[in-house]
Amino acid sequence: MTVSFPASRTRAVLKKLTALYADMDAAYTAAAAAAGLSCAGCAENCCTSFFQHHTNVEWLYLREGLAKLPPERRQTYEDRARDYLAQARQALSRGETPQVMCPVNDDGLCGLYGHRLMICRLHGVPNVLLAGMNIREFPGCGPCQRLTAAGKEAKAMDRTPLLRRLAALEMELWGSKPGRPPKVDLTLAEMIVAGGPGGREE
Ligand code: SF4
Numbered sequence: 220m221t222v223s224f225p226a227s228r229t230r231a232v233l234k235k236l237t238a239l240y241a242d243m244d245a246a247y248t249a250a251a252a253a254a255g256l257s258c259a260g261c262a263e264n265c266c267t268s269f270f271q272h273h274t275n276v277e278w279l280y281l282r283e284g285l286a287k288l289p290p291e292r293r294q295t296y297e298d299r300a301r302d303y304l305a306q307a308r309q310a311l312s313r314g315e316t317p318q319v320m321c322p323v324n325d326d327g328l329c330g331l332y333g334h335r336l337m338i339c340r341l342h343g344v345p346n347v348l349l350a351g352m353n354i355r356e357f358p359g360c361g362p363c364q365r366l367t368a369a370g371k372e373a374k375a376m377d378r379t380p381l382l383r384r385l386a387a388l389e390m391e392l393w394g395s396k397p398g399r400p401p402k403v404d405l406t407l408a409e410m411i412v413a414g415g416p417g418g419r420e421e
Protein backbone atom coordinates (compact mmCIF):
# COMPACT_ATOMS: atom_id res chain seq x y z
CA MET A 220 0.00 0.00 0.00
CA THR A 221 1.44 3.39 -0.96
CA VAL A 222 0.58 6.50 1.03
CA SER A 223 1.39 10.19 0.71
CA PHE A 224 1.73 12.90 3.33
CA PRO A 225 1.31 16.67 2.95
CA ALA A 226 4.67 18.33 2.21
CA SER A 227 4.40 20.95 4.95
CA ARG A 228 3.57 18.34 7.60
CA THR A 229 6.37 16.09 6.36
CA ARG A 230 8.89 18.95 6.67
CA ALA A 231 7.76 19.78 10.21
CA VAL A 232 7.88 16.16 11.36
CA LEU A 233 11.28 15.52 9.77
CA LYS A 234 12.63 18.55 11.63
CA LYS A 235 11.47 17.01 14.90
CA LEU A 236 12.94 13.67 13.87
CA THR A 237 16.32 15.36 13.35
CA ALA A 238 16.13 16.64 16.95
CA LEU A 239 15.16 13.17 18.17
CA TYR A 240 18.12 11.64 16.35
CA ALA A 241 20.43 14.16 18.06
CA ASP A 242 19.07 12.99 21.42
CA MET A 243 19.55 9.35 20.38
CA ASP A 244 23.14 10.11 19.41
CA ALA A 245 23.78 11.78 22.76
CA ALA A 246 22.25 8.84 24.67
CA TYR A 247 24.28 6.38 22.62
CA THR A 248 27.53 8.31 23.06
CA ALA A 249 27.08 8.37 26.84
CA ALA A 250 26.23 4.65 27.00
CA ALA A 251 29.13 3.70 24.72
CA ALA A 252 31.57 5.77 26.79
CA ALA A 253 30.30 4.09 29.98
CA ALA A 254 30.73 0.67 28.38
CA GLY A 255 34.14 1.55 26.92
CA LEU A 256 32.81 0.68 23.47
CA SER A 257 34.20 2.17 20.28
CA CYS A 258 33.40 1.19 16.69
CA ALA A 259 36.80 2.43 15.51
CA GLY A 260 38.72 -0.48 14.06
CA CYS A 261 35.96 -2.99 14.85
CA ALA A 262 36.45 -6.18 12.84
CA GLU A 263 32.76 -7.18 13.21
CA ASN A 264 31.04 -4.79 10.86
CA CYS A 265 27.44 -4.97 12.01
CA CYS A 266 26.29 -3.39 8.73
CA THR A 267 25.91 -6.96 7.39
CA SER A 268 23.17 -7.64 9.95
CA PHE A 269 19.72 -8.46 8.57
CA PHE A 270 17.07 -6.22 10.11
CA GLN A 271 14.01 -4.17 9.23
CA HIS A 272 12.91 -0.58 9.82
CA HIS A 273 9.36 0.14 10.90
CA THR A 274 8.20 3.71 10.37
CA ASN A 275 7.08 5.86 7.47
CA VAL A 276 8.70 8.88 9.07
CA GLU A 277 12.14 7.26 9.01
CA TRP A 278 11.56 6.09 5.45
CA LEU A 279 10.92 9.72 4.44
CA TYR A 280 14.10 10.75 6.28
CA LEU A 281 16.06 8.14 4.34
CA ARG A 282 14.54 9.34 1.08
CA GLU A 283 15.54 12.90 1.95
CA GLY A 284 19.12 11.76 2.56
CA LEU A 285 19.25 9.89 -0.73
CA ALA A 286 17.83 12.91 -2.59
CA LYS A 287 20.73 15.05 -1.32
CA LEU A 288 23.35 12.73 -2.84
CA PRO A 289 24.95 13.31 -6.24
CA PRO A 290 22.90 11.35 -8.83
CA GLU A 291 25.72 8.87 -9.57
CA ARG A 292 26.12 7.97 -5.89
CA ARG A 293 22.38 7.56 -5.48
CA GLN A 294 22.31 5.32 -8.56
CA THR A 295 25.15 3.23 -7.09
CA TYR A 296 23.19 2.72 -3.88
CA GLU A 297 20.04 1.82 -5.80
CA ASP A 298 21.94 -0.72 -7.90
CA ARG A 299 23.52 -2.18 -4.78
CA ALA A 300 20.10 -2.30 -3.08
CA ARG A 301 18.74 -4.44 -5.95
CA ASP A 302 21.77 -6.75 -5.67
CA TYR A 303 21.24 -6.91 -1.91
CA LEU A 304 17.63 -7.99 -2.39
CA ALA A 305 18.61 -10.73 -4.84
CA GLN A 306 21.27 -12.07 -2.44
CA ALA A 307 18.95 -11.82 0.56
CA ARG A 308 16.21 -13.72 -1.32
CA GLN A 309 18.68 -16.49 -2.18
CA ALA A 310 19.81 -16.81 1.44
CA LEU A 311 16.22 -16.85 2.70
CA SER A 312 15.25 -19.50 0.13
CA ARG A 313 18.05 -21.68 1.60
CA GLY A 314 16.59 -21.14 5.07
CA GLU A 315 19.53 -18.92 6.08
CA THR A 316 19.58 -15.46 7.63
CA PRO A 317 21.04 -13.13 5.00
CA GLN A 318 24.42 -11.66 5.80
CA VAL A 319 24.90 -9.13 3.06
CA MET A 320 26.68 -5.79 3.36
CA CYS A 321 24.28 -2.85 3.57
CA PRO A 322 23.95 -1.21 0.14
CA VAL A 323 25.03 2.23 1.41
CA ASN A 324 28.18 0.99 3.15
CA ASP A 325 31.30 2.21 1.35
CA ASP A 326 34.36 0.18 2.33
CA GLY A 327 33.24 -0.11 5.95
CA LEU A 328 31.89 3.43 6.29
CA CYS A 329 28.25 4.47 6.22
CA GLY A 330 27.58 6.52 3.09
CA LEU A 331 24.44 7.97 4.67
CA TYR A 332 25.85 8.55 8.13
CA GLY A 333 23.93 11.77 8.79
CA HIS A 334 20.75 10.17 7.51
CA ARG A 335 21.06 6.73 9.06
CA LEU A 336 17.99 5.47 10.85
CA MET A 337 17.24 4.69 14.49
CA ILE A 338 18.45 1.10 14.62
CA CYS A 339 21.79 2.11 13.14
CA ARG A 340 22.10 4.90 15.72
CA LEU A 341 21.31 2.76 18.77
CA HIS A 342 22.86 -0.60 17.93
CA GLY A 343 25.83 -1.74 19.97
CA VAL A 344 25.33 -0.71 23.59
CA PRO A 345 23.37 -2.70 26.20
CA ASN A 346 19.82 -1.37 26.32
CA VAL A 347 16.38 -2.00 27.71
CA LEU A 348 12.90 -1.46 26.33
CA LEU A 349 9.72 -1.33 28.39
CA ALA A 350 6.92 -3.00 26.44
CA GLY A 351 3.71 -2.87 28.47
CA MET A 352 4.51 -4.56 31.77
CA ASN A 353 7.55 -6.34 30.32
CA ILE A 354 11.15 -5.23 30.24
CA ARG A 355 13.09 -6.49 27.25
CA GLU A 356 16.84 -6.50 27.70
CA PHE A 357 19.42 -6.41 24.92
CA PRO A 358 23.05 -7.17 25.77
CA GLY A 359 24.65 -5.07 23.02
CA CYS A 360 26.81 -6.15 20.10
CA GLY A 361 29.45 -8.88 20.27
CA PRO A 362 32.36 -6.56 21.13
CA CYS A 363 30.25 -4.89 23.82
CA GLN A 364 29.27 -8.24 25.32
CA ARG A 365 32.93 -9.22 25.46
CA LEU A 366 33.72 -5.99 27.32
CA THR A 367 31.01 -6.66 29.91
CA ALA A 368 32.08 -10.31 30.18
CA ALA A 369 35.58 -9.04 30.94
CA GLY A 370 34.18 -7.11 33.89
CA LYS A 371 33.30 -3.71 32.42
CA GLU A 372 30.23 -2.32 34.26
CA ALA A 373 27.74 -0.99 31.72
CA LYS A 374 24.43 0.63 32.66
CA ALA A 375 21.85 -0.24 30.02
CA MET A 376 20.51 2.61 27.91
CA ASP A 377 16.72 2.95 28.16
CA ARG A 378 15.40 3.06 24.61
CA THR A 379 11.77 3.42 25.75
CA PRO A 380 11.40 7.24 25.74
CA LEU A 381 13.21 7.47 22.40
CA LEU A 382 10.94 4.89 20.78
CA ARG A 383 7.87 6.57 22.22
CA ARG A 384 8.91 9.85 20.64
CA LEU A 385 9.45 8.11 17.31
CA ALA A 386 6.00 6.50 17.55
CA ALA A 387 4.50 9.91 18.32
CA LEU A 388 6.16 11.40 15.23
CA GLU A 389 4.76 8.55 13.12
CA MET A 390 1.28 9.45 14.36
CA GLU A 391 1.88 13.17 13.83
CA LEU A 392 2.86 12.42 10.24
CA TRP A 393 -0.37 10.47 9.83
CA GLY A 394 -2.38 13.45 11.08
CA SER A 395 -6.08 13.36 11.84
CA LYS A 396 -6.97 10.71 9.25
CA PRO A 397 -8.89 7.78 10.73
CA GLY A 398 -7.06 4.57 11.46
CA ARG A 399 -3.34 4.12 11.78
CA PRO A 400 -0.45 4.60 9.35
CA PRO A 401 0.36 1.54 7.23
CA LYS A 402 2.88 -0.68 8.98
CA VAL A 403 6.41 -0.67 7.60
CA ASP A 404 8.57 -3.78 7.88
CA LEU A 405 11.36 -3.28 5.38
CA THR A 406 15.10 -3.63 5.10
CA LEU A 407 16.99 -0.53 4.05
CA ALA A 408 17.47 -2.09 0.60
CA GLU A 409 13.72 -2.61 0.23
CA MET A 410 13.10 0.99 1.25
CA ILE A 411 15.61 2.28 -1.29
CA VAL A 412 14.21 0.19 -4.14
CA ALA A 413 10.59 1.10 -3.31
CA GLY A 414 11.55 4.80 -3.13
CA GLY A 415 9.31 5.93 -0.26
CA PRO A 416 5.93 5.35 1.38
CA GLY A 417 4.34 6.94 -1.68
CA GLY A 418 6.39 4.91 -4.16
CA ARG A 419 9.16 6.16 -6.43
CA GLU A 420 9.39 9.84 -7.42
CA GLU A 421 10.84 9.64 -10.94
S1 SF4 B 1 28.26 -1.44 17.06
FE1 SF4 B 1 29.57 -3.07 17.85
S2 SF4 B 1 29.73 -4.60 16.19
FE2 SF4 B 1 28.96 -2.67 15.31
S3 SF4 B 1 30.81 -1.62 14.55
FE3 SF4 B 1 30.39 -0.84 16.64
S4 SF4 B 1 31.63 -2.14 18.00
FE4 SF4 B 1 31.48 -3.21 16.02
Ligand code: SF4
Nearest residue numbers: 266321323324329339
Ligand atom coordinates in the same frame (compact mmCIF):
# COMPACT_ATOMS: atom_id res chain seq x y z
S1 SF4 C 1 22.68 2.63 6.96
FE1 SF4 C 1 24.83 2.98 7.46
S2 SF4 C 1 25.06 2.37 9.61
FE2 SF4 C 1 23.12 1.51 8.86
S3 SF4 C 1 23.62 -0.57 8.20
FE3 SF4 C 1 23.79 0.78 6.41
S4 SF4 C 1 25.95 1.41 6.31
FE4 SF4 C 1 25.56 0.56 8.36
